[in-house]
Amino acid sequence: MRQTLVERYGMHPADIEVRSFQIIDELVPESLLPPDDGGKALAKRMIHASGDPDLAGHIRVSPGAAEAGVAALRRGCAICTDVRMVTAGINAGMAGSLGNTITCLMDDPRVPERARSDGTTRAVAAVRLYEEQLSGSIVVIGNAPTALLALLDLVDEGRCRPALVIGTPVGFVSAAESKEELLKRDVPCATLLGRRGGSAVAAAAVNALLKIATGQASPGDHYRDR
Secondary structure, three states: OOOOHHHHHOOOHHHHHHHHHHHHHHHOOHHHOOOOHHHHHHHHHHHHHHOOHHHHHHEEEOOOHHHHHHHHHHOOOOEEEOOHHHHHHOOHHHHHHOOOOEEEHHHOOOHHHHHHHHOOOHHHHHHHHOHHHHOOOEEEEOOOHHHHHHHHHHHHOOOOOOOEEEEOOOOOOOHHHHHHHHHHOOOOEEEEOOOOOOHHHHHHHHHHHHHHHOOOOOHHHOOOOO
């Protein structure tokens, strides 16, 4: 009888993630990962989401950023995203168990008019509309470089202070520059240098923190499910 492709290549669901992280461990030198356990775990989740071990040398997690993110989640902080694709990738069940609301800034019906009046992108308008709510929140930008630039302008002006910024906007225009600017600021952050990034990578970073915040994983076990 012919062996199906599922039988040949498939694995039990519980084993897929474990094997994935074993492969990451085999392919990614420890020296390319952030030095602290929280940073390592967060970076491995980002690599897992992308399927690209070459990201390892380009991920940056500021010292204490993972711990700051976990602490904020446990306080019930808001999670603010730039686009729905990031929102969709965040584990709403885990967030809800901690009292974290997930808000996509671009969903606000006031955004298009604000963008027209300011002569900016909708991403910039969305960040500006929510400046008062961004302090103490986890801001997750996985798509729009201009959203990250607008956020950093607010930080520079002393108008908001997020608990953590996860910035992985993707693209050929301003994406790399926005992430370089993020690393220059004195704000806890996680990012991926260069043009690569995207919503899946950003959401994976949040989910890594949610796993530890809810006790489903610890920094030392690199967020494998228990």
